[in-house]
Amino acid sequence: MPELPEVETIRRELEKEVVGRKVKSVEVDGKKSIKRQTPEEFINGLVGAKITGSQRKGKYLLMPLDNGQVLIVHLRMSGQLRRATPKDEVEKHTHVTITFTQGGQLRFIDPRTFGEMFLATPDEISSEIEELSNLGVDPVETPMSWVDFGHLLRSKSQSLKAFLTDQSMIAGIGNIYADEILFDSGLRYDRETGSLTTQEIRRLYRSLVEILHEAIKYNGSTLGDGQYVDLFGKAGDYQSHHQVYDREKQPCRRCRRNDIVKTKVASRSTFYCEVCQV
DNA sequence: CGATCTACCTGATGGC
């Protein structure tokens, strides 16, 4: 599922593939992906506009336009952005098709329809749209010192996994990378934020940055369901580097003597090693 | 206050 590394992979591709292009026409199939405004408002705001940038904040993609608005995309669970040409077969669950004056297309495909696209002004992004204005620091976009990270960590008393996946604290980490980061740092998912020593805080932050960068290097993770693919339909490669996620009952790659355990936390799967994580 | 659950939705999978 798209988390920070997957969204960053797509952002980089969008930079090459759509920035500088002008929108010729937009096709919207129903209201499944355009939820915050009418399809007409969305289409009218896009047609004739040129995409001038490709940014990311947490799991949100933001593409500024030359008309003062910003095209915002959130892929949620199953959303895909795909480069296409008008001749390409239209895949099932294609909800939005943007055709550029140069001929190419950008398509939004989303079987489970949780994802969305909408237009907003920079003012609305920084004040009115709460999910965006409340987003915490993006650890790849805006690195911080481990000391600042420690302050943030101690600002709220909660479990480490809840902290890592709390988008208003650190933006971009979801279920998969939270487990991988916690394993790498040797910390259990249920440790309290206030219980960490200075050394553990440092280790957690180092793991967080390292795992995210490694995952970006391998173009993100594509799970067995194949839901995540990049702009060209290509799967990521980081899943083979997972140490714990989806490795239940398989031997821990670090201690080699314990099997990875799967448990449920807040109705989400959590994988960890009982020996390596304390 | 934090932790947990539920809704949103479809496709894949497993059991019978």
Added chain:
DNA sequence: TGCCATCAGGTAGATC
């Protein structure tokens, strides 16, 4: 073979 239940997870909002 087909039918039903379960699972996957991002996020908001309800509830404990």
